[in-house]
Amino acid sequence: MALTNNKNVLRWLDEMIALTKPAHVEWIDGSDEQLQKLRDEAISTGEMIKLNQEELPGCLYHRTRPNDVARVEDRTFICSIKKEDAGPTNNWCDPQEMHEKLHGMYDGVMKGRTMYVIPYCMGPIGSPFSKVGVEVTDSIYVVLNMDIMTRMGADAFKQLGDESNDFVRGLHSKADVDPEGRYIVHFPEENTICSINSAYGGNVLLGKKCFALRIASYQGKQEGWMAEHMLILGVENPQGEVKYITAAFPSACGKTNLAMLIPPEIYKEKGYKVWTVGDDIAWMRIGPDGRLWAINPENGFFGVAPGTNTKSNPNALATTRKGTIFTNVAINKDNMTVWWEGLDKNPPVNAIEWKGAEVNGKEYTAEGNKLAHPNSRFTAPAVNCPCLSKEFDSPNGVPVSAIVFGGRRAKTAPLVYQSRSWQHGVFVGSIMASETTAAATGAVGVVRRDPMAMLPFCGYHMGDYWKHWLEMGEKLGDKAPKIFNVNWFRTDDEGHFIWPGFGDNLRVLMWILDRCEGKADAVETPIGFEPKAEDINIEGLDITVDTIRDLLNVDKDLWREEAKGIHEFYTKFGDKLPKELQDELATLEANLK
């Protein structure tokens, strides 16, 4: 039975049914009973594997095809009506042409299969920030993941109402999981997403990157708000006041880890606490008080498994101990628990590696083979998170004091610096560069420009996106958050990370918050304001002030090279490059003379 009377939804759904020709249509109301039936069915077909229900209650395992383990940027399209609206950083195709091509591929694709109709809400039900989507899919894995990642079910239709046409249409079919026929396509002007031939996270959980970033960034531009690839965290001081920071790092560069950090002992003792609001996406609006307010549109964490352990991120690990779906990690066959590289030093002997082969874990890892795929992930409910902010469900979100950019840079970027103004901050975001990771298919470890960590996620012309940032700054005026840049990934000559990172990153956040409150000094460098080395608290660490000084060093030769790279990058944007950013680049070059 239909869960809504909304004619716009029903009309679109009729079209999708006529196109894909499923044997059955099932509306997902989100009830426990329905979800349990789907879990049982997926277990019986082998799509999902039941894990040890005593150690990992409610947890399931899923393995994707080896050719389908990450986002596919070269097969991701922004099909705006005009090519120039997609800009030089997106793949573009004429919408008509793409619709025709996809039509042929979707025609009858669900024959003999069930179509699941998933209503979902991005953001808390009832929040003015929130937006509704409907995803139709032939994958139970998608239904079970969307249940964790979004507010899924009948309530989403209540949020939409019976008349509204403001919902994002998402059509997904795993089809034959054929990489040659894999397409992740967005029609921003039509509020529509089409995904085919994949069954992997970011390609198929259409509420996440496709809606909450690519479509939402376009909507934000139209409607005067921002959709960003950012974590949101709160730092509570001993007086109980909480200040919020958002941070944009590229995929697999530390957002989940920073969002859930555990304060170093010296801060814990004094009563500092860190609260997680979000680990991947922030939607931000100017509130009635003129400040910038952020919500996390998601309801769970789709986090990188490798490297997560009791030391690096105990909160994330705790979050995954129940009701979690693990994708492409390794299984310990003896007790049906999960394992990944960096969990501990004891790979299971009777391991099932991520592709499904039974291997001796110890020997296997010794060969340099990975038991878990480097982009293996957990899908875990936010409510499990021990440090979840009490503002997580707040309809108004949280006020943002600081915006932090960052990436993986072995040499150039210092540990932290502050922009001189919002405009300079937008420049700092626009010149972000980072070594690529396993989160997308393609080479790993190659430095590429990734402005605001949005290169794969901006649903329109990046030049217009920067203009939108500048306009938001004008509207915010002196209430604008301060903008910073961090780099946890500087390496020494042997390639080891110099900065301890993880929980100790709070030491850097403390300087950032002190700057926001006018309580810390800074020194001016060619690239912006930096802390005095003594102002980064190193109590309890076995590194010296001199190391901090090294980490803060701005190597002018490297930065002159960097400026050349920025020039080259900027030329792509032609006359869409805001003049303000051109001016900032000229200032940087002058400062480096």
Ligand code: GTP
């Ligand atoms: P997406 O979910 O892909 O958007 O990624 P993310 O930004 O949330 O990345 P995540 O926090 O999962 O970090 C991914 C990798 O970065 C893991 O291998 C971590 O161990 C590593 N990492 C995170 N924080 C730090 C840090 O402070 N220092 C170092 N050296 N590594 C870190």
Ligand code: SPV
């Ligand atoms: C990322 O790649 O930035 C992710 C994972 O957060 S995915 O949802 O697959 O995009």
Ligand code: MN
């Ligand atoms: Mn991400």
